Amino acid sequence: xxxxxxxxxxxxxxxxxxxxxxxxxxxxxxxxxxxxxxxxxxxxxxxxxxxxxxxxxxxxxxxxxxxxxxxxxxxxxxxxxxxxxxxxxxxxxxxxxxxxxxxxxxxxxxxxxxxxxxxxxxxxxxxxxxxxxxxxxxxxxxxxxxxxxxxxxxxxxxxxxxxxxxxxxxxxxxxxxxxxxxxxxxxxxxxxxxxxxxxxxxxxxxxxxxxxxxxxxxxxxxxxxxxxxxxxxxxxxxxxxxxxxxxxxxxxxxxxxxxxxxxxxxxxxxxxxxxxxxxxxxxxxxxxxxxxxxxxxxxxxxxxxxxxxxx
Amino acid sequence: xxxxxxxxxxxxxxxxxxxxxxxxxxxxxxxxxxxxxxxxxxxxxxxxxxxxxxxxxxxxxxxxxxxxxxxxxxxxxxxxxxxxxxxxxxxxxxxxxxxxxxxxxxxxxxxxxxxxxxxxxxxxxxxxxxxxxxxxxxxxxxxxxxxxxxxxxxxxxxxxxxxxxxxxxxxxxxxxxxxxxxxxxxxxxxxxxxxxxxxxxxxxxxxxxxxxxxxxxxxxxxxxxxxxxxxxxxxxxxxxxxxxxxxxxxxxxxxxxxxxxxxxxxxxxxxxxxxxxxxxxxxxxxxxxxxxxxxxxxxxxxxxxxxxxxxxxxxxxxxxxxxxxxxxxxxxxxxxxxxxxxxxxxxxxxxxxxxxxxxxxxxxxxxxxxxxxxxxxxxxxxxxxxxxxxxxxxxxxxxxxxxx
Numbered sequence: 001x002x003x004x005x006x007x008x009x010x011x012x013x014x015x016x017x018x019x020x021x022x023x024x025x026x027x028x029x030x031x032x033x034x035x036x037x038x039x040x041x042x043x044x045x046x047x048x049x050x051x052x053x054x055x056x057x058x059x060x061x062x063x064x065x066x067x068x069x070x071x072x073x074x075x076x077x078x079x080x081x082x083x084x085x086x087x088x089x090x091x092x093x094x095x096x097x098x099x100x101x102x103x104x105x106x107x108x109x110x111x112x113x114x115x116x117x118x119x120x121x122x123x124x125x126x127x128x129x130x131x132x133x134x135x136x137x138x139x140x141x142x143x144x145x146x147x148x149x150x151x152x153x154x155x156x157x158x159x160x161x162x163x164x165x166x167x168x169x170x171x172x173x174x175x176x177x178x179x180x181x182x183x184x185x186x187x188x189x190x191x192x193x194x195x196x197x198x199x200x201x202x203x204x205x206x207x208x209x210x211x212x213x214x215x216x217x218x219x220x221x222x223x224x225x226x227x228x229x230x231x232x233x234x235x236x237x238x239x240x241x242x243x244x245x246x247x248x249x250x251x252x253x254x255x256x257x258x259x260x261x262x263x264x265x266x267x268x269x270x271x272x273x274x275x276x277x278x279x280x281x282x283x284x285x286x287x288x289x290x291x292x293x294x295x296x297x298x299x300x301x302x303x304x305x306x307x308x309x310x311x
Numbered sequence: 312x313x314x315x316x317x318x319x320x321x322x323x324x325x326x327x328x329x330x331x332x333x334x335x336x337x338x339x340x341x342x343x344x345x346x347x348x349x350x351x352x353x354x355x356x357x358x359x360x361x362x363x364x365x366x367x368x369x370x371x372x373x374x375x376x377x378x379x380x381x382x383x384x385x386x387x388x389x390x391x392x393x394x395x396x397x398x399x400x401x402x403x404x405x406x407x408x409x410x411x412x413x414x415x416x417x418x419x420x421x422x423x424x425x426x427x428x429x430x431x432x433x434x435x436x437x438x439x440x441x442x443x444x445x446x447x448x449x450x451x452x453x454x455x456x457x458x459x460x461x462x463x464x465x466x467x468x469x470x471x472x473x474x475x476x477x478x479x480x481x482x483x484x485x486x487x488x489x490x491x492x493x494x495x496x497x498x499x500x501x502x503x504x505x506x507x508x509x510x511x512x513x514x515x516x517x518x519x520x521x522x523x524x525x526x527x528x529x530x531x532x533x534x535x536x537x538x539x540x541x542x543x544x545x546x547x548x549x550x551x552x553x554x555x556x557x558x559x560x561x562x563x564x565x566x567x568x569x570x571x572x573x574x575x576x577x578x579x580x581x582x583x584x585x586x587x588x589x590x591x592x593x594x595x596x597x598x599x600x601x602x603x604x605x606x607x608x609x610x611x612x613x614x615x616x617x618x619x620x621x622x623x624x625x626x627x628x629x630x631x632x633x634x635x636x637x638x639x640x641x642x643x644x645x646x647x648x649x650x651x652x653x654x655x656x657x658x659x660x661x662x663x664x665x666x667x668x669x670x671x672x673x674x675x676x677x678x679x680x681x682x683x684x685x686x687x688x689x690x691x692x693x694x695x696x697x698x699x700x701x702x703x704x705x706x707x708x709x710x711x712x713x714x715x
Binding site: 058060077080081083085087089090091092093094095096104105107108109110152 | 313314317318321325515516519520521522523524525526527528529530533
């Protein structure tokens with residue numbers, strides 16, 4: 001339970017958890033930890049076992065084998081007050097006014113009425129929903145409902161937040177507001193598990209990720225470690241003028257949109273290339289080692305596993 | 312406990328403060344009241360208030376001796392006109408001056424034979440007025456003890472008492488027949504409406520996925536208990552308002568209709584109704600909630616709902632059996648089978664004296680069934696709540712693969 005390296009208690013510790021539904025092995029010997037003060041990306045293709053894993057954390061399902069510790073021990077009713085969950089399939093009572101719906105959900109998290117009301121007002125104003133608080137939920141737009149759902153998830157100031165696809169129906173402005181909110185919660189020391197298919201959001205927000213497929217762990221670690229693990233030896237360059245056709249140590253030059261991707265010779269080092277370019281009198285405004293986008297890593301890893309499984 | 316109360320409160324307020332609840336609440340009594348009022352009005356407005364004639368050859372009647380009560384809407388006092396001859400009365404009848412005439416022959420004091428001549432038969436109330444008039448003029452009862460006289464005037468009264476003397480009923484207590492029948496109908500309405508709300512609430516929560524959020528805030532048991540208590544609250548509110556409405560109507564009605572003045576219910580009678588109906592209500596609610604937890608769509612749920620509601624009504628379909636032999640084997644068995652017990656017991660209570668031990672036994676069976684049904688619903692709930700695309704089978708609910 002105690003993580004020596006980080007020196008703090010993990011919020012979630014899953015150890016070799018498995019779950020089978022009939023013929024399908026939904027989760028297979030999965031182990032991971034989630035720390036306070038981090039946004040943890042739970043990634044995987046559709047049907048990979050993400051939702052099942054989340055439901056096991058929340059004690060909606062029990063694992064067939066393995067152990068899960070949530071907030072320092074097995075899940076119980078009291079702990080539910082410290083967890084905020086936003087399922088992928090959104091759920092709000094449609095036929096009642098927004099304010100009433102959210103106050104009821106807050107009361108189920110053990111909040112007293114006065115506290116819930118003041119918190120709710122803050123959130124409604126922050127997310128620009130204050131003016132529609134008396135409208136029925138079904139009359140709100142999809143994006144508004146999603147923001148309302150986020151309020152239901154965060155209003156009781158949970159120590160553990162689990163959110164599934166938080167950005168799907170949001171416009172760029174609201175996406176930014178929600179991102180800031182999540183970052184703020186992380187900085188307050190909350191643990192946030194975020195499951196999403198939007199890899200750009202993962203790259204922006206997540207400290208660590210877990211990539212699963214067929215219920216198995218494919219990648220697990222900090223975003224940085226994983227990206228450098230998959231880093232190629234390509235270099236991205238933005239010059240002021242056209243690049244010459246031949247640069248010493250570069251096997252191939254590919255022109256991208258205003259930039260160039262340099263594919264290096266077998267034994268060439270990026271430092272040497274930079275030196276060579278300066279010596280050749282090429283003026284450059286940007287020079288970076290190409291880290292593969294998470295998207296690409298995702299596809300590659302999943303494909304590899306599919307190939308291995310299909311023989 | 313606190314969370315159960317919060318769910319109860321929410322379930323209760325979200326149904327009770329809805330327009331449709333108010334509508335269903337008021338529609339039944341208003342419908343009954345309107346029908347009742349219309350039929351009574353039609354009956355009394357159509358009473359012919361034309362005077363009544365009589366020809367008294369026996370010399371018994373003295374118009375001055377008539378004791379006239381106050382005229383009311385439901386009992387208008389009719390003027391009596393004496394005629395010397397049948398010819399005169401006949402002419403008056405044909406001219407429409409009188410609606411009918413009585414003929415008391417000379418032999419009347421001996422054989423008490425009276426003739427009534429009419430074109431259209433006068434209403435019972437009017438004939439009764441003439442009977443009273445005749446009785447007032449007869450010296451038949453003159454030398455009788457006033458108590459005996461009153462007994463004679465009132466006629467016989469049959470009273471049935473159980474062997475141990477604990478319960479009794481009598482012939483003129485019309486309400487002992489009517490009350491269980493009405494209670495049965497009200498029970499049925501309450502079960503349909505508020506049970507329907509519960510079923511709808513559970514299926515809707517599954518459909519709109521609120522369930523998953525609620526279930527990560529409270530336990531399935533808390534959710535289920537809160538919902539069922541809330542639902543029973545809704546039903547009892549409905550019932551209470553109807554009872555108050557009925558009681559109010561009785562109080563008002565009693566001012567005009569003497570027959571309503573006799574109305575009174577022995578307290579144990581109420582206890583019997585509650586001991587049978589409340590647990591039955593809980594049981595049916597829990598079964599409906601379990602159905603809500605196992606199906607995936609509202610329409611499907613409604614089909615299943617009728618499968619539960621129809622057996623509840625079985626005793627009404629075979630009401631003749633209950634009337635003919637309310638303590639017979641079939642009637643007795645049906646009053647012990649949980650799903651038919653409430654209506655069956657009420658019907659038996661209408662037509663006979665049900666032995667106390669049978670009422671107690673039925674009540675206990677229903678209480679145990681209610682507890683079992685809640686347990687069953689909780690289990691179905693836990694299993695069924697997340698199976699969005701798939702219907703749960705009864706075998707699965709009873710099977711061992713339940714998450715704990």
